[in-house]
Amino acid sequence: MFQSFDSTADPSQAGPRLERLRALMIEENLEGLLVPHSDEHQGEYLPPGAERLAWLTGFTGSAGAALILRGKAILFVDGRYTLQAGEQTDPTLFDIESLVDNPPREWMKAHLSKGARIGFDPWLHTIGDIRGLRKALEKVGAEAVPLERNLVDAIWEDQPAPPAEPVRIHPLSYAGEAAADKLSRLAGKLAEDGIDHTVLTDPSSLAWAFNIRGSDVPHTPLALGFAILSAKDRPRLFMDPKKLSNETEAYLRELAELHAPSELETVLAELARDGAKIGLDNARAAEKLRLLVEESGGTTVSFADPTALPRAMKNEPELRGARAAHLRDGAALAPFLAWLDAQEPESLDEIAVVKHLEECRRTGEEAQMPLRDISFDTISGAGPNGAIIHYRVTEKTNRKLASGELLLVDSGGQYEDGTTDVTRTVALGRPTDEMRNRFTLVLKGMIAISMLRFPEGTRGMDIDAFARLALWNAGLDYGHGTGHGVGSYLSVHEGPQRIAKTGTEKLRTGMILSNEPGYYRAGHYGIRIENLIVVTPPKAVPGGEVEMHGFETLTLAPIDRRLIEPSLLSVEERAWLDAYHKRVFEEVGPLVDGETAAWLRGATAPL
Template identity: 50%
Template sequence: MFQSFDATSDPAQGPGRLAALRDVMAAAGVDGFLVPRADRYQGEYVAACDERLAWLTGFTGSAGFAAVLADVAGVFIDGRYRVQVRDQVANVFTPVHWPQTSLAHWLIKQLSQGGVVAYDPWLHTVDEVAALTKDVAAAGISLRAVQNMVDQIWSDRPARPSAPFFAQPLELTGEAHADKRARLTKDVSDGAFVITLPDSIAWLLNIRGADIARNPVPQAFAILAADGHVDLFAPAAKVADLGDHLGPDVTVRDDFDAAIAALSGPVRIDPKSCPQAVRDLITAEVTEAQDPCILPKARKTEVEIAGSRAAHLRDGAAMVRFLAWLDAEAPKGQLTEIAVTQALEGFRRETNALRDISFETICGAGAHGAIVHYRVTRGTDAPVKSGELLLVDSGGQYVDGTTDITRTVIIGTPSGEHCDRYTRVLQGMIAISRAQFPRGLAGQHLDALARYPLWTAGLDFDHGTGHGVGSYLSVHEGPQGISHRNTTPLEPGMILSNEPGYYREGAYGIRIENLIVTVQAPEGPDKRDMLAFETLTHVPLDRRLIDTGLLSRTERDWIDAYHAATVRLIAPLVEGAARDWLLAACAPLEAATPFP
């Protein structure tokens, strides 16, 4: 259930596996094959049996893909993974910075006129295939749908997940699935909508699953009809524990391909998430629209928001116990990244409410903190040393909410550079926390607020400022987010992370993350319709790293108010040494007494 520290891939196997894949490509008469980190459900995380990218290349990041040609194999990664990929892949693979270099541009440069690139149509969306087909056509390159070629050489591929689905009760969702289905029928006035995202199906039917580690989603497909009826496509054994939860208007089936082919039009699909293979099965008229569950799922009900608040208090108390333990133990010089990770998971388990961690804990000491999505293994386990920063990004899955928090702490005495960079990151986090903005603005309009304190020093970070978060669902949830690319208008009830950072390769990383929920802002003198954020996470910041000389009076007041609220909410939940640590850690910035 909890984190494993064994390496999930073996880079040494890369050359042999790449050679075997090229043999299959040659036999099929194609010049290339695409290997995304994706499964047929197009979720961000995949089951062990679908970890084709990691199995082939050794790269275990949560985003990326490979393009394998006869004489070159590119592994495409974004800014989060540029350090990690160099450590993980064998030298037969070439890291490619993406999106600076697009797949189409790279293929055109590498392939001659008339090249044929194969792909598995279950692992690529309709939009992806259409865009790539268009972009390479002028160079005479074509795409060909094939059976997955990695599967043909992966002899010990793990079995598919078989965990049963279970119900998420009304007291935790705030809306019965019958009401959700009825509400969505306005988007399906005739015909049917094919829903392929597991978290959409989980939300729509108020069910959860255990098919993907850390993400309680059920792997299934669904067809929503205009009358609100749903056909749910999953093995009967996986729904056996649901009892009468689904009711008479949800039919469980296991003949998805045939059912899709038999649909009469219009059939709606979301081209951003629907696999090309599903589109190819449809014989009726097809129209494209956004998955009807996406926005309603993002707008949390009052019940879900209340659950998230409760989950964050429970999780916050566990984090305080952990940080108090860390401050007591780290100076002894015996801790390693694995010991820290195990201790943190132990404090969360002691809540007796934890269902799982919400993602693999990122615990980076010193230089490992600069690897944005670093995951410690027994081969990389580093000591926690005095004078170094320790970055810990973690979260929990509770039945009433999903948490995600990052705290960066100093072990021993910080340097002036540590404090300068930490304070600038903190200023960015505060700016987002305090933001008030007109309804209709998107995350792209707010992203610069988090970066401005770093920009003034010629610094920046290469990831988004925030992602959406589900309600006992995926820790990364769209469509909302805070980044220069996100165009989805923010709405009340949307939960997001607020996590600016700074990373100095080979030295340290800094990230500070709270979860926030979008709320209606208090009415101002002009009576404009404005939104704001409520902070859900209450865990102390490391005052030892704050350079108060860089802060404005308003920023100081925000930090003191945040710490006062943290004491008010968390102190009743902890006792003894942890409570003493909390009170000291949350003392006003100008207080003379340092905390332990």
């Protein structure tokens, strides 16, 4: 399963490709062109034919954008990818800017001249993005121009075809609610809000609403397509018929009218012609859909994807599945960590670590629910590579492990009953006092979130600082959010919930999130400790007056005791850690062989 490099990315070809692209820009009378990392569904994980940013620049991260001007090119990435972007792109061709602190619209507002025309593919940008872009460009007298064709596609001669992998029915025993009942609830939501129709553009929304899964993008079980939900009419599902078996087609015809994706624009235009109110999610729906509706006489209404919240709030069968998946995942992680502990570091490299971990996740799959896929490309960063927050090992960057360093391994699995995501940082040989100090400060933050109680209405932004407090007190921080939402056999990065400075969504019962503070010393090492947690129902606190939510920890894997400085932990923090390790041994120990169980007993011993 390990892939050494994205087959679409070849940095050595960036120069000639930029030349050809600029020739088309001149034909279109454009000063610049925006090339985002996105597809028509605004997804994080893209099919090969949508990896336009990687093909053009060489950068393979999961977030970013390029602004190609006639005499200059800028690649915008967030803090996770700053080092990676510098290593993967030609510095003579691309300047690197912050996607967060100086996004394309702000850069253009500061640098463009009056009359500049900036082209964009309206299928690849959300309504909200283009609204912000137009507002910024108007201030300098520049113009955002929607294009009829994608200029990168026009020069990408061997562009892969759209995927057409089989669609699978997701069993009711895992989904916990029949698709017909979900669709009825969604129609009621539209009627309640006075919306005639809405377009589901997120394949995760389709997967949840229709109880289907697919294999159209790497590591996330999605079937690409669109749906139109209506307050009164039957749903309409737009999906390539080549993906549907006789059984799946019959199942979906019971739920919706089936159409080919090519019919979406025609059907939506017809629905809009009678002045219908079409709800579009400004943060998810493509600008092209807004243009189509309004040009056809319809009215667009800002309307959040109605599946997002119910999808995020897992029901009891989904939570049972998540617990079962994490238990099996823990039984795979224990032999991996035991194996790693028994090796001489110099005998391994980062790729060997990735391969062995994937083998451990697949072992015994005949007897238990099989691993469907990994949930993202495994991060295996040794020494300085661990400081690259979303490092992806390649044959070129592959590094030997060395004694005295740290190894950061961030990985996950896709099982039919749940999605996992776990990070452990492991000492290779004897860690330094600084490493132990920093690791323990990160651990204190992870424990703080784990132990937290919070009232109804609390948002992710309200609790993010708890994970950072120990680091802040030492004058340290990390450049990413503390936690992202996680799907139920869906995307490992699921909204709308997150624990971050920008996490505005209220945390509700059943939401699964990651809990992953970190610390990264560039050029030396990286530290991250990650468990998945689920928001528990509010309950009374003895002697209290307000019911409080809390978190249940799902992940079951030991935390490296050699990296912990016990004197930095409070009594309550040590008690939490000892109780967690006791649980890991009691639940995972019976599922592994005797040699691994013996290692696990030591790894989970009280401090």
